[in-house]
Amino acid sequence: MSTDGPFELWAIGVVRSPLGDPDAAPKQGSEGGEEAWVELDPRWLEALDDVTPGDRLLVLTWLHLGDRSTLKVHPRDDRSKPLRGVFSTRSASRPNPIGLHEVEVLEVDGARLRVAPLEAVDGTPVVDLKPVI
Amino acid sequence: MSTDGPFELWAIGVVRSPLGDPDAAPKQGSEGGEEAWVELDPRWLEALDDVTPGDRLLVLTWLHLGDRSTLKVHPRDDRSKPLRGVFSTRSASRPNPIGLHEVEVLEVDGARLRVAPLEAVDGTPVVDLKPVI
Numbered sequence: 001m002s003t004d005g006p007f008e009l010w011a012i013g014v015v016r017s018p019l020g021d022p023d024a025a026p027k028q029g030s031e032g033g034e035e036a037w038v039e040l041d042p043r044w045l046e047a048l049d050d051v052t053p054g055d056r057l058l059v060l061t062w063l064h065l066g067d068r069s070t071l072k073v074h075p076r077d078d079r080s081k082p083l084r085g086v087f088s089t090r091s092a093s094r095p096n097p098i099g100l101h102e103v104e105v106l107e108v109d110g111a112r113l114r115v116a117p118l119e120a121v122d123g124t125p126v127v128d129l130k131p132v133i
Numbered sequence: 134m135s136t137d138g139p140f141e142l143w144a145i146g147v148v149r150s151p152l153g154d155p156d157a158a159p160k161q162g163s164e165g166g167e168e169a170w171v172e173l174d175p176r177w178l179e180a181l182d183d184v185t186p187g188d189r190l191l192v193l194t195w196l197h198l199g200d201r202s203t204l205k206v207h208p209r210d211d212r213s214k215p216l217r218g219v220f221s222t223r224s225a226s227r228p229n230p231i232g233l234h235e236v237e238v239l240e241v242d243g244a245r246l247r248v249a250p251l252e253a254v255d256g257t258p259v260v261d262l263k264p265v266i
Contacts, residue, residue, distance in 0.1 A: 003258045005144035007195050009229050011137060028266070044228060047204040049218030057220075060231060062140050071180040085182030087190075087262040095177060096142050096260045098193060098231070125136045127229045129220040133161070 009062065011125040013040035013111075019121045022065050027076055028090070029101055029117035036118040038126055040111040051105060051113065051129070059101040060128035061120050066097030099124070102132060142195065144258040146173035146244075152254045155198050160209055161223070162234055162250035169251040171259055173244040184238060184246065184262070192234040193261035194253050199230030232257070235265060 017036035019025045038059060040048060051057065070093035072083040086094040099120060107114035113129075150169035152158045171192060173181060184190065203226035205216040219227040232253060240247035246262075 003144065003147070003195075003197050003256055005195070005258060005260075006141040007144070007197075007258070007260075008139040009142045010139050012228050014136070044204070044220075047218045047220045047228065049205065050221035051218065055221070058233070060229075062136075062138070064136050064140075071177070072182065085180045085184065087177075087180045088183035088188070088264055090263055090266060094261065095145050095180065096193075098142075098261050100191070100233075100263065123136055125138060125140070127138075127140075128227065128231050130223055130233065131221055133223060 009127050011062065011127065012044050013038055013126040015061065015118065015120045015122060015124040015126060017118060017120065017122045022121050025121050026119045029103065029119045034118060035106065035114060035116040038113040038115055042111045045111045048111060051108060053105050053107055055105045056132040057103055057105055058130045058132060059103055059115065059118065059126060061099035061101065062125040062127050063092040063097035063099045064125060066092035066094060068095055068097060070094065142260050144195065144260065145177050146171055146259040148194065148251065148253045148255060148257040148259060150251060150253065150255045152252065155254050158254050159252045162236065162252045167251060168239065168247060168249040171246040171248055175244045178244045181244060184241060186238050186240055188238045189265040190236055190238055191263045191265060192236055192248065192251065192259060194232035194234065195258040195260050196225040196230035196232045197258060199225035199227060201228055201230060203227065
């Protein structure tokens with residue numbers, strides 16, 4: 001149980017979404033995120049028991065397009081705004097580019113969940129699901 | 134930019150806390166989490182710019198004591214409760230044991246943050262910090 005890392009994060013599934021272009025995708029789901037499918041690998045089906053339509057979930061993703069060497073960003077890619085440390089922003093570019101998306105579960109179909117709103121682009125790896133508490 | 138994983142998650146810091154025994158630690162910070170220090174590696178100091186006392190942050194941790202093979206758990210370790218899929222719980226045992234802790238920043242001292250409440254035990258690796266939005 002090493003605590004030094006690095007730790008190996010597994011893709012448990014993938015986002016299937018009409019959003020394909022990261023530059024066109026909304027910054028937050030509340031700003032026009034789409035309905036999307038979270039497709040889990042069927043090996044995790046049992047872990048999905050008790051997730052039902054109407055649940056509010058946090059979808060954790062691996063923002064594979066983020067730049068891990070970035071320490072400061074212009075918030076919302078707006079160059080008129082001063083640079084900020086990435087830990088005071090939700091930028092996808094950060095040392096560990098984990099995305100956090102609050103969604104409602106609309107449908108459960110086997111190991112697939114239809115959710116909204118989700119601003120992650122098609123193909124984004126999913127690494128965890130947690131209930132909102 | 135592979136999306137298959139595994140992805141390499143870096144420890145950017147560590148929790149320093151009086152909580153040492155995971156069995157005695159509260160399940161959620163709101164249930165008696167302690168004041169604790171989040172000590173970042175100084176290499177990330179610049180990314181911490183603009184984090185100030187009073188901010189509400191999400192501390193993402195790597196729950197190194199979690200069991201990654203667990204797919205169902207008794208909620209809150211209460212064996213009188215029926216087993217549930219881990220994605221409908223906040224159990225530390227899950228495929229990718231990422232912990233999510235909402236805290237208030239009480240003090241910023243270089244690359245160290247004093248925060249509360251934080252229920253993670255001493256030595257828990259920290260992997261990301263995000264503002265609450």
